[in-house]
Amino acid sequence: MSKQKRTAIEPTREQNYAEWYQQVIKAADLAENSEVRGCMVIKPWGYAIWENIQRALDERFYESGHRNAYFPIFIPKSFFEKEAEHVEGFAKECAVVTHSRLEDNGEGGLKVAGELTEPLIVRPTSETIIGASFAKWVNSYRDLPLLINQWANIVRWEMRTRLFLRTTEFLWQEGHTVHENYEDAMLETRKMLDVYANFAAEYLALPVIKGEKTDSERFPGAVNTYCIEAMMQDKKALQSGTSHFLGQNFAKASEIKFQNREGEMEYAWTTSWGVSTRLIGALIMAHSDDNGLALPPKIAPSHLAIIPIYRDEEEKKEVLKYCKRITDLFVKDYFEDVRVYTELDDRDLTSSERNWYWIKKGIPLRIEIGPRDIASEAVMVARRDKEPRDKQSVPISELHSFVHKSLREIQDAYYQRALEFRKANTIKIDDKAEFYRFFTPQNQNQPEIHGGFAHSHWCQDPACEEQIKNDLKVTIRCIPFEQEEEEGHCICCGKAAKTRVIFAKSY
């Protein structure tokens, strides 16, 4: 093991990656488990990241003609029974409302009463309930395309939960659109995948691979499922967004019909697409280090921690006045399209304690201000992407532009680092033995850690996919869009195959 350096997060990534993840969340105060099985509490610093995700995506959805709406959280059981594949994949593990009243139980407690005629399911996804509305809204080709998005909470009764990555209740957005024909619906499906990929790159500093899911990983009821996949620092893949081409399947289940340009009634073509609070898990695992959270400036809840340093009341007065000059520089200031926020941390703690507090929260920049800085009309600036003790004196006259330049550099640095990490841990493998070695853990302490992403040929036989999954817990993350056609042999059975797919362990 490498020489130990003291880190703010224990254990380190190398020591125990899964536990490191939990500790980063705790140290940054992002979220915690609640007393309700599998449901998390998203704390202010974590929720603000979600709000920034919402703001950036909303802008993109709106510009591309989508409008937000809100549909009921409850779905009648009968709605699920309409689409056979869908129910198979979804309706099994879910929260079921069966009663509408509590009554005194005569012992100072409450008992359940008022049984419903038909049980209601707390939405695990909303295709069926939104479809019921769309069936009423769509009558003619003139009503199309219908482009709707919903921000909502979702419940899936998960057995093993993990903050942000897999929780019983989570927050997401779900786009639902209706089109005249195959081409328009397919175009929409792919366009929204691009929106996700661009958003991930530009805001989350997360390089993603766009591709299509195999049949076994497809959304239940969809014709095609497209996804963006990102590599985490344990080299596992995290599916960060999906876009589904639903063909006419859900239109048939929900009776979404319209009069086409020829005057005939036909079933519409629909799509759905979503990202969730899982993205925050991706963000954490892509950029954080052994000192805690690292936030790309374009998604950070706040950008500058201002840490005044003084010894007595007299110095305090002067230093705080100087701090005010600094915060004033960033009032209603924007870094590109993102509002800049500052945090004045005047708590009764040492400057080291306050610095570490903000390092662990991942704030992009820290500014220390003491009497000496006032004398020199400057401040000490530290960047989260550099070593904790690496500070630089910046004249106050240049501070505004220095901050903006640094935010851009940090944003770019995180993206580059994540991209290089993925490149370093992605290889083409054409030999089965090598493939199996690649996915065999090297470190006995961390059996989850493995080789990374393998680009290998696959013959399209689900049996081969299944075999590899059973042997190695490795799945096909996607059939990437970008690839040269290249003859080869299925990594599992050796039969001729034309396309490489991405094999990886995943969240």
Added chain:
Amino acid sequence: MSKQKRTAIEPTREQNYAEWYQQVIKAADLAENSEVRGCMVIKPWGYAIWENIQRALDERFYESGHRNAYFPIFIPKSFFEKEAEHVEGFAKECAVVTHSRLEDNGEGGLKVAGELTEPLIVRPTSETIIGASFAKWVNSYRDLPLLINQWANIVRWEMRTRLFLRTTEFLWQEGHTVHENYEDAMLETRKMLDVYANFAAEYLALPVIKGEKTDSERFPGAVNTYCIEAMMQDKKALQSGTSHFLGQNFAKASEIKFQNREGEMEYAWTTSWGVSTRLIGALIMAHSDDNGLALPPKIAPSHLAIIPIYRDEEEKKEVLKYCKRITDLFVKDYFEDVRVYTELDDRDLTSSERNWYWIKKGIPLRIEIGPRDIASEAVMVARRDKEPRDKQSVPISELHSFVHKSLREIQDAYYQRALEFRKANTIKIDDKAEFYRFFTPQNQNQPEIHGGFAHSHWCQDPACEEQIKNDLKVTIRCIPFEQEEEEGHCICCGKAAKTRVIFAKSY
């Protein structure tokens, strides 16, 4: 009945107020009933109003130090059993989750399975579940004040529902704060009521009366409930927001304790406050007329409907080019703190149809553009607060400032109109017979319509309150903060009383 004028909404307010309300919502395409009992679908135009409400309030919450967070939608039954008054008032009519799985029923359908050990309640309000987190977060006076807000969906099993005003599921924000002492908590409670009142006035153009609820109308478990009450056009009151001083009641139920400045452990003081999608109901009923919705510009989803008029393809090309010049004037334009949005309505409908479409949706301004306008470098502008046919030619060079001026005037006009309506329908009543006459319907077709707000003395005896409620369906809406002390006699029993309260029928 007055001479009939053709109106876009039928029936008119005078003919059937309750039905008029439904028709305004339908004509503006704000929301509709879903196939799930009591749950509504909020359509894009309605949801955009809610988003504007969120945006404006969020800014105010943030500036006053509050931070958003998110807590579980499910509350274990046992949590409700902790606070006796609270459970009495709340936990009775609610959605209860008892199972976590659906299974094939062997007949092609699904059956409920996986019974939970403890039933979960879908939150009807979150004091108890948030209290469980706060108990962990608060340890010392240094952790206080704790100022949290949540935007969430809420479920209360309502029997008679009405779009926006009373639905089984609705959207709201709930602020929850923790303080060191009585004074700080009380200050917060009152401060947030002021935030609501100012927001209602400035954004919704809704004049409200601030006051305190009587014991019988208090939030279950609260020490004091404060509210803002608005008058609708049927002269009924609509409670538009509440702020609760919870004393130490919920802190005791949830064990929220902290070490005070003297080093002793004590229970904290908490508050909660909320507004909901009900505000949209208030907005509709305060300003809309017999031609449909009327939206104050500061809360409207969009501000300008641009209606091109042309006879052939050649004119079309020219007119649309001119329209582009107009829309370009308002790209990333702000009316005060509100982003200006424009709608280019180039649908294949007559200009009259398009005008009426936007009148019914309540858009503040409509701009017609035809070949003659191009020739004169002008456009025809119509305001929603004037007669539908009242149009004015505005030179394009002055259009931007004309629009901004008009938006401000419309905003003010709606507020003034609502204020004058309330004044005209509010009186002091000191005579019991007159009081009973005031609340007796004058129009047999609309038994709900009555006199308005009566400022009358009340002796503080719940029996008098109860008597009037039983006799007239009239309740005490609040004990208004603003009033001169004035000796008088209880309007019900005649005993000496010092304060006037507001009596009204209400939603």
